[in-house]
Amino acid sequence: MPSPATEPTAPAAPPSALELRGIDKRFGAVHANRAISFSVARGSIHGLIGENGAGKSTLMNIVYGFHRAEAGEILVRGRRVDIHSPQDAIAAGIGMVHQHFMLVESFTVLENVVLGVERGALLAGSLDHARDELAKLTRDYGLDVPLDTVVSELPVGVQQRVEILKALYRGAEILILDEPTAVLTPQEAGALFKMLGRLRAEGKAVILVTHKLREIMAVTDRVTVMRQGAIVGEVATCNTSPRELAEKMVGRAVLLRVEKTPAHPGAPLLAVRDLEVLDRLGVARVKGVSFDLRAGEIVGVAGVSGNGQSELLEALAGIRAPSRGSITLGGHDLVRERLGPDERRELGLAHVPEDRLRMGVVTGFTAEENAILGYHNRAGYQRGPLLNQAAIRAECEKKMIAHDVRPAVPLLRISAFSGGNQQKLVLAREIDCDPRVLLVGQPTRGVDIGAIEFIHKKLVALRDAGKALMIVSVELDEILGLADRILVMNAGEIVGEVARADATEEKLGLMMAGVREASA
Amino acid sequence: MKTLGKLPHWAELVLLPLVNLVAALVLSGVVVKILGESPWAAGKLLLAGSLGTQEGIGYTLYYATNFMFTGLAVAVAFHAGLFNIGGEGQAYIGGLGTGLVALWLGARAPFLLVLPVAVIAGAVFGAAWAFIPAWLQARRGSHIVITTIMFNFIAAALMTYLLVNVLIRPGQQSPETREFGAGAFMPLASEMLAKAGISFSASPLNFAFLLALGAAALVWVLVWRTRWGYALRVAGQNQAAAVYAGISPSRITVQSMLLSGALAGCLGLNELLGSQHRILVDFPGGAGFVGIAVALMGRNHPFGIFLAAVLFGALAQGGSQLSFDMPKINRDMVVVIQGLVILFCGALENVFRSPLAAVLAWFAKKPEAAD
Numbered sequence: 059m060p061s062p063a064t065e066p067t068a069p070a071a072p073p074s075a076l077e078l079r080g081i082d083k084r085f086g087a088v089h090a091n092r093a094i095s096f097s098v099a100r101g102s103i104h105g106l107i108g109e110n111g112a113g114k115s116t117l118m119n120i121v122y123g124f125h126r127a128e129a130g131e132i133l134v135r136g137r138r139v140d141i142h143s144p145q146d147a148i149a150a151g152i153g154m155v156h157q158h159f160m161l162v163e164s165f166t167v168l169e170n171v172v173l174g175v176e177r178g179a180l181l182a183g184s185l186d187h188a189r190d191e192l193a194k195l196t197r198d199y200g201l202d203v204p205l206d207t208v209v210s211e212l213p214v215g216v217q218q219r220v221e222i223l224k225a226l227y228r229g230a231e232i233l234i235l236d237e238p239t240a241v242l243t244p245q246e247a248g249a250l251f252k253m254l255g256r257l258r259a260e261g262k263a264v265i266l267v268t269h270k271l272r273e274i275m276a277v278t279d280r281v282t283v284m285r286q287g288a289i290v291g292e293v294a295t296c297n298t299s300p301r302e303l304a305e306k307m308v309g310r311a312v313l314l315r316v317e318k319t320p321a322h323p324g325a326p327l328l329a330v331r332d333l334e335v336l337d338r339l340g341v342a343r344v345k346g347v348s349f350d351l352r353a354g355e356i357v358g359v360a361g362v363s364g365n366g367q368s369e370l371l372e373a374l375a376g377i378r379a380p381s382r383g384s385i386t387l388g389g390h391d392l393v394r395e396r397l398g399p400d401e402r403r404e405l406g407l408a409h410v411p412e413d414r415l416r417m418g419v420v421t422g423f424t425a426e427e428n429a430i431l432g433y434h435n436r437a438g439y440q441r442g443p444l445l446n447q448a449a450i451r452a453e454c455e456k457k458m459i460a461h462d463v464r465p466a467v468p469l470l471r472i473s474a475f476s477g478g479n480q481q482k483l484v485l486a487r488e489i490d491c492d493p494r495v496l497l498v499g500q501p502t503r504g505v506d507i508g509a510i511e512f513i514h515k516k517l518v519a520l521r522d523a524g525k526a527l528m529i530v531s532v533e534l535d536e537i538l539g540l541a542d543r544i545l546v547m548n549a550g551e552i553v554g555e556v557a558r559a560d561a562t563e564e565k566l567g568l569m570m571a572g573v574r575e576a577s578a
Numbered sequence: 579m580k581t582l583g584k585l586p587h588w589a590e591l592v593l594l595p596l597v598n599l600v601a602a603l604v605l606s607g608v609v610v611k612i613l614g615e616s617p618w619a620a621g622k623l624l625l626a627g628s629l630g631t632q633e634g635i636g637y638t639l640y641y642a643t644n645f646m647f648t649g650l651a652v653a654v655a656f657h658a659g660l661f662n663i664g665g666e667g668q669a670y671i672g673g674l675g676t677g678l679v680a681l682w683l684g685a686r687a688p689f690l691l692v693l694p695v696a697v698i699a700g701a702v703f704g705a706a707w708a709f710i711p712a713w714l715q716a717r718r719g720s721h722i723v724i725t726t727i728m729f730n731f732i733a734a735a736l737m738t739y740l741l742v743n744v745l746i747r748p749g750q751q752s753p754e755t756r757e758f759g760a761g762a763f764m765p766l767a768s769e770m771l772a773k774a775g776i777s778f779s780a781s782p783l784n785f786a787f788l789l790a791l792g793a794a795a796l797v798w799v800l801v802w803r804t805r806w807g808y809a810l811r812v813a814g815q816n817q818a819a820a821v822y823a824g825i826s827p828s829r830i831t832v833q834s835m836l837l838s839g840a841l842a843g844c845l846g847l848n849e850l851l852g853s854q855h856r857i858l859v860d861f862p863g864g865a866g867f868v869g870i871a872v873a874l875m876g877r878n879h880p881f882g883i884f885l886a887a888v889l890f891g892a893l894a895q896g897g898s899q900l901s902f903d904m905p906k907i908n909r910d911m912v913v914v915i916q917g918l919v920i921l922f923c924g925a926l927e928n929v930f931r932s933p934l935a936a937v938l939a940w941f942a943k944k945p946e947a948a949d
Binding site for chain 2: 375376377398399400401403409411413416417418419420421422423427430431432434435439440443444445447
């Protein structure tokens with residue numbers, strides 16, 4: 059029932075699209091949500107921000123029926139609803155677009171949209187019905203999506219539109235988006251925000267969960283800040299600033315920009331020539347790239363995720379064997395000599411992997427066991443045929459204190475640490491052995507603002523100590539903040555190299571989308 | 579994100595297995611009742627038969643020795659992320675190695691010389707039998723669960739062939755070898771204790787029990803205190819992290835299976851040198867499979883495996899006593915009881931987890947509320 063846009067601030071306004079009252083949730087000792095009350099008006103975009111572990115996801119999962127609150131109530135359009143499962147949430151008109159899409163990749167768009175809400179035993183009727191409905195939705199919201207294409211063939215931005223269509227087809231009046239821009243180019247993100255604007259105009263309520271302050275400032279009407287499970291502030295977006303929001307999130311003043319002096323690049327430490335990396339199916343993911351990493355500089359590799367950066371990083375670290383080309387470090391050709399990750403570490407090549415939980419740590423291990431991963435053969439950790447437990451523990455404690463890992467308890471399981479503290483420990487492990495070259499994938503993925511500041515400072519300090527750093531990140535802000543030189547990757551090729559001083563977000567965005575430097 | 583009930587460490591290790599065990603025994607009692615016997619009397623018989631006499635204890639620990647070897651074998655593979663179902667076949671072939679050494683040296687060398695050679699032969703034969711599935715897994719990606727199961731059948735067929743056609747004692751019907759020479763007899767516990775001046779009833783419990791305990795200690799040190807064990811556990815828990823750390827998962831696959839097979843291969847030390855004194859058809863008698871349950875129940879930790887092995891040893895010994903004294907409960911019934919224990923401690927392990935967590939949380943809350 060689309061109605062003309064309502065004024066979000068109209069006096070004696072109609073009931074809010076969604077209202078939460080006194081939501082409380084604990085996980086064991088963790089008080090994830092403390093008496094949360096907040097409401098979202100119809101026809102508005104409401105931002106929800108907070109650090110990792112602040113309780114935003116828990117709150118949204120309660121609204122969407124994944125978790126049950128221990129206290130409090132949920133009201134949809136002024137009516138109390140009991141939400142026990144996502145089905146209940148959908149029935150109440152709540153839709154959610156998850157950070158990781160919930161699509162069946164081998165199904166067409168149409169089949170995905172119908173999945174779970176088929177009518178009757180035969181598919182044909184449902185599909186025809188859906189086709190008509192979707193044509194209307196597509197028209198109304200400018201959600202242009204090829205209905206008969208298999209989802210895996212669609213770009214990520216379009217897959218996200220399918221998720222939104224799915225929610226709308228199920229009658230969502232309230233749409234929750236969890237970190238929607240994490241996988242998008244700036245241009246795609248722009249398109250998404252335009253679409254959200256249309257939804258707002260149609261009277262839908264949109265909740266945008268994110269940690270990117272810039273997006274909050276750009277598209278939301280109001281913003282709610284959470285910290286440690288509680289709401290610490292709610293303001294109209296036009297009355298606040300990124301600095302104020304960041305301070306609210308962290309609870310103290312933070313530096314949003316990386317402070318660094320101009321770089322003084324020295325000799326090349328790592329030289330990559332004509333490197334080609336194939337994936338399992340024999341498709342080239344990195345297509346003959348060449349570049350140098352010099353002492354005392356940070357090279358940023360920008361690109362939409364999935365354009366070969368991961369494969370490049372893994373080939374440099376020795377995890378993936380390249381099919382062609384050379385990587386030279388300290389007089390060794392790492393490719394020809396077939397040096398593995400451990401031998402490369404001995405040569406002074408350290409690597410903080412992109413996906414910490416998949417590769418950087420063993421989640422079932424304690425902090426001290428993780429602090430020697432990859433370095434477990436070092437003489438300092440041996441005592442005869444056994445591992446030197448005392449040395450391992452002392453070393454881990456030292457790292458934890460030096461890198462502000464909290465709590466500094468070597469025997470605690472790594473999974474009990476927050477993402478930021480895990481990352482600090484991984485970073486400590488990789489830089490404490492004094493590498494010459496440091497490869498860092500997604501330095502601050504899943505890391506809270508306070509820790510981001512710390513990690514960025516460490517990286518810049520390493521640069522100033524004469525190390526060569528390569529940073530791969532899908533966060534353009536991070537690349538712009540840290541890098542002295544930026545390589546942009548698209549479809550496995552380096553489509554351009556930009557000095558930091560010449561780089562703008564628009565320029566990089568175009569290059570990330572595959573437009574060559576020609577116009578620059 | 580639905581998580582199972584989270585339990586404190588002690589409850590996870592002690593209380594949960596205990597609750598599962600009790601549930602299995604209660605259900606077994608119901609089955610006994612249905613058969614028309616008194617569960618109470620059956621339970622008493624089971625306990626008395628396994629732990630009530632010196633002879634019973636001897637038999638219990640003798641069975642437990644087999645289960646410890648096979649349980650440790652499963653656990654080592656498990657820590658490397660592999661499910662070795664082939665303990666039965668590896669024990670069978672390992673026993674062949676041990677038995678051949680015993681046949682060869684038993685009559686002409688003293689025990690102290692035979693023992694190390696027999697241990698090495700058993701371990702090497704067992705490891706060799708595990709190597710093929712391991713290599714197939716590492717190189718070809720053939721699933722180790724499938725290949726180890728198939729290798730149990732191949733081992734059984736091969737051994738039957740050898741015992742019927744090659745190793746059989748000439749002039750007899752049953753497929754078994756001649757008796758080993760006395761130099762290949764494991765010292766019995768009763769004899770060893772008698773030398774120390776302690777009288778202990780005769781039972782097949784023998785020196786191999788101490789070897790099994792030694793193997794348990796060795797496994798603990800290897801897995802938790804050496805860099806090889808570290809690499810093993812990394813590869814077992816996160817292959818991507820192993821590659822990242824420069825550990826080759828396929829090398830770990832092969833190495834851990836070699837150790838696993840070697841441990842299973844030691845079963846012959848207890849069964850053949852300790853008790854049978856010859857190689858005979860199907861001497862592992864399912865111990866390789868019981869080892870899976872033992873490892874599962876013992877949480878793949880050597881100490882837990884020791885406890886679980888003793889439990890299953892007691893079930894085996896008490897069970898045969900039970901079938902002897904209660905005619906309505908035959909051998910198959912005893913297998914049913916063992917099966918229930920495996921079912922509750924293994925497959926249904928998590929059934930009581932959430933309720934238990936809730937109960938513990940309730941108790942934990944109480945003192946708080948009283949404040």
